[in-house]
């Protein structure tokens with residue numbers, strides 16, 4: 001288990017505070033932009049980072065993150081350069097960094113080599129939506145030995161016994177997808193969503209954080225009535241797209257404030 | 262016959278290939294599909310219905326035609342064509358669509374989605390959806406819509422919505438991405454009729470089982486005509502459904518040589534091809550572990566073939582397994598060779614083949630000189646070439 005991530009979740013929980021995490025695609029908008037973006041996020045008080053490892057065929061992503069991924073690949077970002085981002089951040093900050101992406105580039109790097117390298121640069125774990133329980137189970141021990149968390153996802157249509165199974169195998173928090181679909185859709189909190197989130201709130205041993213479709217302060221408020229925090233992805237990528245480079249740091253700070261409220 | 266060769270293997274795997282590399286959201290749908298398929302397999306009523314549909318609506322069995330002129334041309338063994346082009350809608354794709362619409366109805370799904378490359382699977386799906394009275398959306402790469410336009414028109418005539426896909430190379434891989442994204446969103450009421458023996462388990466098994474009728478008929482027909490099994494069976498390989506369909510019933514007959522022909526596009530060393538099994542490496546794509554065209558960073562490489570149905574960077578996981586087992590020999594033919602083969606068949610036999618099927622025919626050039634006059638060679642003629650007339654007309658100029 002990642003100590004940094006665990007400390008964060010414990011501290012937030014004790015203080016009754018909610019977690020705000022930001023997803024950013026490595027190598028976007030420019031190849032070398034990511035370190036500065038992450039420092040700006042840290043300055044703005046973001047609690048942890050999801051660092052996106054771009055993939056050519058991101059089936060769980062909507063058009064905004066698809067385009068960011070393609071742009072990053074066109075910029076020539078490589079897996080080792082993504083590790084370098086973490087390595088550069090680490091001496092200056094203990095912010096938890098989770099690597100998020102798809103399983104093929106990870107397997108291509110080599111599962112063992114990837115885990116070893118992630119531990120070496122002091123990343124905190126992985127979010128790999130196309131690497132479910134059944135396929136990843138054989139790596140649980142190796143991940144544990146390297147203090148890395150594999151964050152599992154659950155969706156509104158995940159059966160209750162499956163939710164328990166995922167809770168049992170999880171090591172830090174659970175990633176809750178707020179709706180069925182890809183990233184970037186507008187989430188509406190229906191009665192069904194509320195029932196789902198309430199179920200999680202009263203049944204999970206682990207904290208859970210809501211991602212997919214969280215875009216505004218309103219969403220932040222609504223979801224954190226149930227969840228321990230939220231992850232903002234698509235809307236942050238759009239902010240980066242729409243902001244000239246010189247104004248980036250200031251805009252990031254304003255954006256984070258606007259989400260937290 | 263079980264496709265899972267050893268007991269220690271995980272469910273849904275062919276050796277190390279296959280599996281379910283999918284977001285959690287799709288898991289309930291795949292479990293539901295697996296259960297529906299189990300019920301289907303064990304129900305005589307369902308099986309009878311499937312067979313009835315294939316006979317009365319699709320027009321099966323398709324002939325196993327002795328191609329006398331082609332045989333004379335090559336001066337080698339006897340060449341037979343399994344005439345999947347004579348199926349209703351013009352390709353083998355309808356076999357799978359007929360089976361899967363029965364599953365969709367069993368699961369009480371209200372909406373059907375599909376991806377298509379050449380448009381044959383899209384047409385087959387639009388056909389069965391129209392008949393079942395279900396809403397149908399077909400994702401098709403913008404590039405493919407252009408090169409296979411007649412099929413776009415057919416789908417629209419059948420009442421399907423054809424959604425152009427512009428991402429990536431705007432071909433089959435991107436259409437599949439978009440179909441998967443749609444399914445993630447609408448999984449509750451939608452069934453995804455996948456068009457080849459690809460994707461997460463149980464799709465590769467289901468599609469193979471619905472296509473194995475090709476091989477079962479072939480076996481009976483060649484026994485009737487020649488009183489023995491063939492020496493060679495050839496099929497083109499895109500995702501691999503027509504190939505596994507004709508190969509599967511012969512897998513245990515070690516004397517029957519099975520040959521899968523992929524598309525080498527502008528040449529196997531040109532970097533522009535779709536020869537996944539010849540040039541790819543194991544990876545994870547569209548929910549399955551399989552051979553994949555990818556770069557050193559694990560990014561999927563852009564495939565190329567003039568033939569939209571073969572223009573795919575992955576391949577069905579069972580083929581990856583059969584390659585490693587060396588049970589099937591996977592070879593390739595390029596654009597030019599396929600075009601030449603299409604013309605040759607048309608001029609000698611009066612049959613205009615689909616450009617996909619023409620890749621299997623093209624390999625005869627290499628194979629036939631090695632055959633003896635009493636050898637029997639069967640080619641799966643997976644579809645007809647009406648959809649390719651634009652490309653063929655260009656070629657004739």
Ligand SMILES: Cc1ncc(COP(=O)(O)O)c(C=O)c1O
Pocket residue numbers: 352353354378379380381382456457458497498499500501502503504569570571615617618643644645
């Ligand atoms: C006539 C025909 N043959 C072959 C294929 C390739 O698919 P598969 O390899 O699944 O048979 C297609 C795909 O569109 C097709 O239309």
